[in-house]
Amino acid sequence: MLNVSLICVGKLKEKFYLAAAEEYQKRLSPFCKLTLAELPETRLPDRPSEAQIEQALRQEAQLILDKVPKGAALIPLCVEGKTLSSPELARQMEKWAVQGQSALVFVIGGSFGLHDIVKKKGVFKLSMSSMTFPHHLARIMVLEQIYRGFQINAGTKYHK
Numbered sequence: 001m002l003n004v005s006l007i008c009v010g011k012l013k014e015k016f017y018l019a020a021a022e023e024y025q026k027r028l029s030p031f032c033k034l035t036l037a038e039l040p041e042t043r044l045p046d047r048p049s050e051a052q053i054e055q056a057l058r059q060e061a062q063l064i065l066d067k068v069p070k071g072a073a074l075i076p077l078c079v080e081g082k083t084l085s086s087p088e089l090a091r092q093m094e095k096w097a098v099q100g101q102s103a104l105v106f107v108i109g110g111s112f113g114l115h116d117i118v119k120k121k122g123v124f125k126l127s128m129s130s131m132t133f134p135h136h137l138a139r140i141m142v143l144e145q146i147y148r149g150f151q152i153n154a155g156t157k158y159h160k
Helices: 015-028 050-067 086-098 116-121 135-154
Strands: 002-009 032-039 073-083 103-108
Touching: 002 050, 002 135, 015 032, 015 135, 032 050, 050 116, 073 116, 086 135, 103 135
Parallel strands: 002 032, 002 103, 073 103
Antiparallel strands: none
16 A cells, blocks of 8 residues: 655644644545654745745754655655646656655745755655745645545546
């Protein structure tokens, strides 16, 4: 069974996001072993300098990389990544599995994104859209797309 991890900088607090995440965790359980990891976002002043942002991103990057299992395919979500349709993401997930990849790790950064260290270690940079979404919503969107990918690959009617 494929291991799928979602590493997120920041914590879900709103009940409706928590309920949605729990629902997708339940839906994904027949398809993969899902692990969710929430990492603390580095606190910054209201108007941080570039140096402060760089330092915070570097600290978060170390926490992220410490959570990535050895040999896992790291997939950072970032605006400069490639946008895929749902069927394309499903094919990519299947391709990784067929190539013997037993663990996929999707990463969502905090409000300032991800450090280049994380992006460079990724096997594939994924962009959800050129639009900006709250990181909490992005988490639910990623979980739904992972679930949709498994449904597409299983040939179910979920994806129409």
